[in-house]
Amino acid sequence: GQQRWIEVVLNEGRNRHIRRLLAGLGVAVERLIRVAIGELALGELGKGQWRRLSAPEVAALRTGQQADGR
Template identity: 55%
Template structure:
């Protein structure tokens, strides 16, 4: 079984949380039993999370050797310059080593659902949207990449993993996919 889930902002990619007070987890969304996340999204990131009950499928979806492209819409602070986009395309140096080259381009603001809480707005600081496609999945990688080129991330929404797309799935909703 393969499930596409639109993970809302502030939800942990696990089914339990032992912190006090407890934070929202996947347990609150009526997902089928015995599925688990194939990969992760940080609690402050949104969008497509795949869940499965098939360990081999989870491995194919998440192992960097399979180079599954992951597509993100990223709202950044600042006005992206050609050199910054080119740096993302070449790969940037992070504290844990260089990233693989990414696809990166500026896009119009996408028609996304409102985020709760909203992204901070400052009249004196412009923001822009990028589409970034990576083929690895390090901890907070896209956020660290945009920060490394001087474009801090304000909002991060994963819209695709390989051929699997988020589509019109509302935050907190899920659907079964063909594996």
């Protein structure tokens, strides 16, 4: 079959939410890739790479706010 990429932005998700949503539309999901959590995005990090988070990034993840305080 034909391979397609779909970008989905989810503010709050539950277990298998995207898979169920797309299944309801008749779309089979073979793979999901999370590219961001809140304002924290993978950016240029490749598979297996990592970087330390800044203090504002850690605080934003804990509080659910953006790293710049918004």
